[in-house]
Structure formats: structure tokens, C-alpha cells
Amino acid sequence: MTMTSTAETSAGRTAACPVVLRVEGLDVDIRTPAGTVRAVSNAGFEARAGQTLALLGESGCGKSMTAKAVAGLLDPVAHVAGGSAELEGRDLLRMTPKQRRKVAGAELGIVFQDALTALNPVYPVGVQLGEAFRIHHGASAARAREQAVQLMRRVGIPEPESRVNAYPHQFSGGMRQRILIAMAVALSPRLLIADEPTTALDVTVQAQIMDLLRSLREEGDMAVVLITHDLAVVAEEADDVVVMYAGTVAEQGPVGQVFANPRHPYTKGLLESVPVDAERGSSLASIPGSPPELKNIPAGCVYQDRCPLAQAVCRQERPVLREVAPGRRAACHFSDSLATASTLEEIQP
Amino acid sequence: MTALLDRTVADRPAALEVRDVVKTFHVSRSASGNNRLRALDGINLSVGRGETLGLVGESGCGKSTLARTLMLLEKPDSGSVTFDGQDPFSLKGKDLLSWRRRVQMVFQDPFASLNARMTAGDIISEPWATHRGLHRTSREREARLAELLQLVGLRASDARKSPQEFSGGQRQRIGIARALALNPELIILDEPVSALDLSVQAQVLNLLNDLQQQLGVSYIFISHDLSVVRHVTDRVAVMYLGRIIETGTTEDVFERPLHPYTAALMSASPKLDPAARPAERIVLKGELPSPLDPPSGCRFRTRCWKAQDICAAEAPRKRTAAEAGRTVLPMPALRRPGLPVEHLAECHFPLAVPAGPDAARE
Numbered sequence: 131m132t133m134t135s136t137a138e139t140s141a142g143r144t145a146a147c148p149v150v151l152r153v154e155g156l157d158v159d160i161r162t163p164a165g166t167v168r169a170v171s172n173a174g175f176e177a178r179a180g181q182t183l184a185l186l187g188e189s190g191c192g193k194s195m196t197a198k199a200v201a202g203l204l205d206p207v208a209h210v211a212g213g214s215a216e217l218e219g220r221d222l223l224r225m226t227p228k229q230r231r232k233v234a235g236a237e238l239g240i241v242f243q244d245a246l247t248a249l250n251p252v253y254p255v256g257v258q259l260g261e262a263f264r265i266h267h268g269a270s271a272a273r274a275r276e277q278a279v280q281l282m283r284r285v286g287i288p289e290p291e292s293r294v295n296a297y298p299h300q301f302s303g304g305m306r307q308r309i310l311i312a313m314a315v316a317l318s319p320r321l322l323i324a325d326e327p328t329t330a331l332d333v334t335v336q337a338q339i340m341d342l343l344r345s346l347r348e349e350g351d352m353a354v355v356l357i358t359h360d361l362a363v364v365a366e367e368a369d370d371v372v373v374m375y376a377g378t379v380a381e382q383g384p385v386g387q388v389f390a391n392p393r394h395p396y397t398k399g400l401l402e403s404v405p406v407d408a409e410r411g412s413s414l415a416s417i418p419g420s421p422p423e424l425k426n427i428p429a430g431c432v433y434q435d436r437c438p439l440a441q442a443v444c445r446q447e448r449p450v451l452r453e454v455a456p457g458r459r460a461a462c463h464f465s466d467s468l469a470t471a472s473t474l475e476e477i478q479p
Numbered sequence: 480m481t482a483l484l485d486r487t488v489a490d491r492p493a494a495l496e497v498r499d500v501v502k503t504f505h506v507s508r509s510a511s512g513n514n515r516l517r518a519l520d521g522i523n524l525s526v527g528r529g530e531t532l533g534l535v536g537e538s539g540c541g542k543s544t545l546a547r548t549l550m551l552l553e554k555p556d557s558g559s560v561t562f563d564g565q566d567p568f569s570l571k572g573k574d575l576l577s578w579r580r581r582v583q584m585v586f587q588d589p590f591a592s593l594n595a596r597m598t599a600g601d602i603i604s605e606p607w608a609t610h611r612g613l614h615r616t617s618r619e620r621e622a623r624l625a626e627l628l629q630l631v632g633l634r635a636s637d638a639r640k641s642p643q644e645f646s647g648g649q650r651q652r653i654g655i656a657r658a659l660a661l662n663p664e665l666i667i668l669d670e671p672v673s674a675l676d677l678s679v680q681a682q683v684l685n686l687l688n689d690l691q692q693q694l695g696v697s698y699i700f701i702s703h704d705l706s707v708v709r710h711v712t713d714r715v716a717v718m719y720l721g722r723i724i725e726t727g728t729t730e731d732v733f734e735r736p737l738h739p740y741t742a743a744l745m746s747a748s749p750k751l752d753p754a755a756r757p758a759e760r761i762v763l764k765g766e767l768p769s770p771l772d773p774p775s776g777c778r779f780r781t782r783c784w785k786a787q788d789i790c791a792a793e794a795p796r797k798r799t800a801a802e803a804g805r806t807v808l809p810m811p812a813l814r815r816p817g818l819p820v821e822h823l824a825e826c827h828f829p830l831a832v833p834a835g836p837d838a839a840r841e
Binding site for chain 2: 305332336338342362365389405436472
């Protein structure tokens, strides 16, 4: 039984923390049999030390693709078509493979969603945890094993001395996720990318993992990029949020402000779709239709087909992501009307 | 509250009754030499007509085994399942077939549960190939197919398309139409929206709600998403390691949980609204114990902060909210004959103060 305070999110801290990762104008293309499609278009955001930035969106919106492009782990069919991703001033996208290998693990750690497929089933976890120390620090096998035990203790795996030689299948889902997190933070990276780290876990275990991530972030003053589709997780864990839709950034800013007063109709629609204490059986607001396929992204605004505000201008002109308030940006022609209206129906463009 | 009262029709008899159902699986030997996995260990529940019962619990707690047992896909070792007073496990032939018609299921994954080589129309009308008496002529079947498609919000022309041509939400609508094809009285919804994106999830939940109001069908709604369960259910049963440890109206269970596990579950689930968040979150230690070697006495004691010696020695009996030392306001309108709407929990030390850190600090 432990008690922890729920996360605090404050906009005030933002300015003081140095930027660790700055992504600008990122484009990612995928080759398909039907031609090249753009999976991520002009994405940009900043992750700051000691803070959590959430990339929020539905499946296929490009949030994982963005993170994989930053980490240099894109599938062979996908490639970066433009933009930059600077980790403490150095552009990750323009590094040679050799430079990248030096950065991977030491400065940039990544936690994947599915711990069972991300771990190698034929090696004991101790060997996999110690790999970072052997490769980057040239540690001996015995020394690496020692450090693996320490890491396991740090992420809360009970009896690490006896568990270090166990194989991944001998651990539960929550413990495997802890091992993955331990691997990612082994060399105290500046940036930790967590791709849906708790989606496969039960809610009581999810709370434990989120606690662990938060304490590691504070310990190491890491910048955390949290990729998720869960609005409630974002509301509790993140300082800033980037809402993505169909490969573009719809809106970004401090979580508290974005969720309290969304400036993009997609964010507003998402928030209204969550059943929060709505009366039993009452009808939920839902966004009509479904996201466009990557090969049929319309000219003009990507959200026009599902947007209750869509006008002629939305069909012709793609809205640019522009500043709508200090620290907040949105890509909508009508984001100013959204600032004052309480419901979408009130807006008469 | 008012919504709950409005929906409560007096004299509504229980449609489905489950009594002391036990199901054991034989598995390869575990560390302690046990090879019997007791997936369900004395399950009692009932579902009224037109009612939605929520079933929540972590993976491995037996939710899916229970659903499979209700679908007659597993035969319980002991205990009884009755629907309208009939025990399906004693039925044969025609009688069994007509029982099966009354209980249908919607599956979690709309991509895996539809045959990619059949058209939507074939998928929805396939149940009629088994239940031949339902729609005898092809004209009747066609008319009913069009009606079903329209009922779930698809176009009649969609019948000729194959599943790949639909989005996830539309596929789940096809799954629902297939379940409705036999005019069932109870539909088991096994995580029906967890594979769907949030914006589409709301559409499907609204559809399920509309269908229940139109057709009066009962639902058993299995989900791990507590905010969804809270929105769609009348009553909730919380499962832990093969037992139902707490039951009550959705409002009672969510607002005033009696069992420490329920309180931890509610506290651990992330909340969008900062005002709804507990000031201090209960984070349980450890994970679900192996169902092969469940703890003695109370199953939850290994993770419970209130556990004492008696919890290891003796399985707790059911206790009501009043027995936990709470003042319970009488709500006669909520009492339905044959349906246990009391708020019950299997715990030696049910929480006297509704949930929260105060209870936890004891």
C-alpha cells in the first residue's frame, strides 16, 4: 500500500525548463504499392527537461511514426522527407548511422508498448539489461550483470539477484514493462520516448508503471515523450500535449489549458466523446465518420469531413498551425471563435 | 440517479440466473504441484430483462470464462445457469437450439471476428442457416437483413461489401447486427468498444443504448474501461480471481465501494476531470496472484492494506453496506423482485468510509 499524489501540471514551470528535443517541420513518407503517401506532415513540438509531453491521437494519426522517426527506428518502407529533430542542439535526422548508435541508449531511450515482443525470448533479462553497459561503457560481463541487478532494483523488481537470470516469459506483464523501462533508462538518457507503455496492462498495474515513470523522470530530470490515445492518462501525466490527426498536428499547448478550452474542433470532439459521469444511458457526443485514409487525405483542412464547423475556406485552404494564445498553437480557421463559444453549435462562422 | 430510477420497471423478473458456478481447467503442473486451475469459483449473478450488468476485473480474473460458460461453450463443473427458469445444460436438440437463439455475443476484435471471405450480408444472415425456422423464405430473410442493417446504422447496399471495406466502427456494427439476427433476449458484449478509437467508441455505445431501448434486450457488458462501464450499466459485478467480490448498483459500486479492491480499482483508473481525481491515489502493491495457487482465505489479502490474520484463515462472507457501518438510505424504488440490488462485498473489513485515502490510512 503506497500513496502518491496525482500528477500536477503547471504551465508556470514550462518556461524555466530547458528544451531537450525540438522537432520542426517533420515529414514522413511511406512507400505503398499505390504510390508514396505522407504519414506525418509538418509535425513540430518541443520536449523539456523534467517534463512530460504527450503525443495524443487515434490509431493511424502518425503519433508513433513521429516518435519512430525521431528515434531512427522507422520501417524500411518509411523515410523522413523533411524537417529536423534536434536533441540538445544536434539534429538526429542528419546523423550518420555510427553517430546515431552512440546517441541511442546513452541520450535517447525508448519504451515500447508490447514488452513481450520487445524483449528477446532466448536471453535472460540480465544479459539484455547489461547490454547497454557492455556496448557503451565497455563493461565486463560480470560488471554489466551487477549493474543490471541495480537497475532491476531501481525499477522495483523484487529479489533482483535471483531474478537476473530469468527469461522474459517468466515475468508478468507489469514486470516485463518494468524491465523495458529499466533498459531505456539504463544510461540515464536525456530523452525518454514511451510508446503506449501501459496500453496492454491492467489499470492497477498501469498506475504502478506511471508512478515509476514519473519518479524516474524527476530523478534524472529527463524529458519524457509519452505516446498515448488515452485522454485521461494525458490529463494526469503530461505537462504539454500535442494532439495529432491524420498525420498533422491539430493543436498543442499545456494540458490544463488545452483540455479546459480546446481551440480545435477535433480536440473538443474527442473530449466530449469521453463518458465522464454522463447520465446513465444518455447519448454521448460523438464525432461522425472516421479518420481519412492516408492515401485519401483531402486538400484543405484534414478534418473537414468530420468537422461541424467546416466552410468553403476549409475545403480550399489547409489551416496552418499558428499561435492562438501564449504557448498554444492550433491549426483551425475558426480557433478564435472556439475560444469564446462553449458549444460548437454556437459558432456561426 | 433519475435515469436509473426511470429505467427501473417494477416486477421485472430475472432473465438469467447463475448459481454457484464452478469451472476448473486442467493445466500442466505449477510450482506447487497443482494442475487444476479454478477459473470460476462459485459465481452468483442475475441479469434482469432490459437491464445491463457490467462485469469488471483485471485480465485473468475469469470474466471471459464466465462469458463462455453463459454461451454454453464451457460446461461448468457444478452450479447452475438458468434462463427463464430453464437449465440449458439439460436441454437437447430443438430445445437447445431455441435456447441458443436467446443468448448471443458480440466480440472484442471487429477485425478478427468477421470472416474476410464473406460479404457483410452473408455474415449477418449466417445464423439463419442454423436456425431455419426463423425466416423461412428468402424474401423474408432479405427484408430482415435490410432492417437489421438499418437498425445498426448501415445502408442496405452495404450487404454486398466485404468486411475489409468497412472501418473498425462499421465492422463492430456488423458484429452487433449478427448478434441481433436471432432476436436474442440477452447479448454478451465482451469488450465491444476497446478495439475502437475514442471518437468511434461513442458512436457504438450510443447505438447499443438505442438498441436496448428499442428492443428491450439485456446486456452483460464486459470491459476493463471503468468510465465506459459507468456510463452504460445499471448494475456492476467486480471479479477478482474467479469470484465476484462486490456487486451493487453502478452508482453504489463506483461512488461508495465497499471492497478495498474495488476502491483501489476506482482510484487507479485515470480520470480526465481534475475534480474527480482522488487527492491521493491508492496504488496497490504487486500483481494478480496466479489463479493456480490462489491465496488462502480472502483472495485479495496479499495485495490488501487492511489484511489481518483472519483474512488468511477464513474466506470472507458477503457483507452489506449496513454491516460495514454505513448509513444506507432506503430506496424502495430500486428494489426489484428477484434481483439482488443490495450492495454486497465479500470482505472481512469492508470500507466503512466510502473509498478514498481516509479509509486507506486506517
